[in-house]
Amino acid sequence: MKPPAFEYLAPRTLEQAVAALGAEDAKILAGGQSLVPMLNFRLLAPSLLVDITRIPGLDNVDDWDGGLRIGALTRHHALETSPLVRDRFPVLHAAMAEVAHLAIRNRGTIGGSLCHGDPAAELPGMAVLLDAQLQTTQRTIPAAEFYDGTLSTVLGADEILTDIMLPALPPGTGWGFEEFARRSGDFALAAVGVLIGGEVRIVAIGANEKPIRLLNAEALFNDASDIDAVAEAAGKEVSPEGDLHGSAEYRRHLVKVLTRRALRAAWERTS
């Protein structure tokens, strides 16, 4: 369908954007790759779209004390092809290749994906896995506290995500990312990201109302001999819902298998 009518503003500064968002039913428009389909379906009918892509300086990938500071308006394709990302966060580099299709990655923004908060999307899961700090126009929010449900964040109506800070990983950190989707570029039926560094971190994507650390499973891991037991625990720790793409039981099974594969890969990559 065609989207419902709305007013449109393209402010040049964050201050102007925040002021514009004071209007009732205003929504932020960035890359539009999640928002525009919802408008075309008429699932949403905002009175005003505030296009923040004309605000300069929000699309850089820079060093952040050995980690990275990523501007919220960075396009997926820029992150996918960033040498800094590939070198410092290879797990994120691997996950980016699974995000939708080229034309979507060319247009969609990192901040947009994070704020849309699809539970099966790669970036929210990566933010949780990498312990990201999310900088907004008001505060800094740890990624683990950013989501309060499916497609729902703790952001205020006139609060704008501006930067994503990824703290440096300990040297020699091993990583694994495994995703299962019905077709290339589809949302994941389930995905699992693993880091083995100073600690072990396991994040399940698409298996709960938001991406979650599997703390019980993590606690069982000491070395490679624990991988099967950890995977078993991971499958029990998630609470997926079944739909026409796969039953809850099937998704639990996927989490188990993907956790095993990701843990093995991460263990082999540790040094």
Next chain:
Amino acid sequence: MIAVVVNGVSYERAVEPRMLLADFLRYELGLTGTHVGCEQGVCGACTVIMNGDSVRACLCFAVQADGAEIETVEGLGTVDDLNPLQQAFQEHHALQCGFCTPGMLMTGVDLLRKYPLATDREIREGLSGNLCRCTGYEHIVRAIRSVVGRSVVGRSVAGHER
């Protein structure tokens, strides 16, 4: 009022904010080569190149394209003077009904410009966002494969005589 350059021609138009770029190209500029299939970003038929990147014209408002340079299938070549990629589509029977073809071509152009496409797997992955309901994928992959590494494609696509 927005200003865009489409296939090297400048246009200025007043548009409603809700007008999709795909509809802008078709109804305001009369460039009906860009096809609209699903209108939800799934089928890829409306793919055009904006500022050097392939994008879904159904997931972009015309107002967002203000100041942009856009390439559509009309910019590739003409019936009498096909672009090498179009020529390859013809030679390899890479189209049947032709509905998906403009999107396939524009995606193909973006892939050929950006990626080495050393394997068919890379081509298939690159085309994964474009649906052909005649299911003629094999021939589309072969057509793109046949022009990989031919510098004539990049040059011709970028600077085709209009």
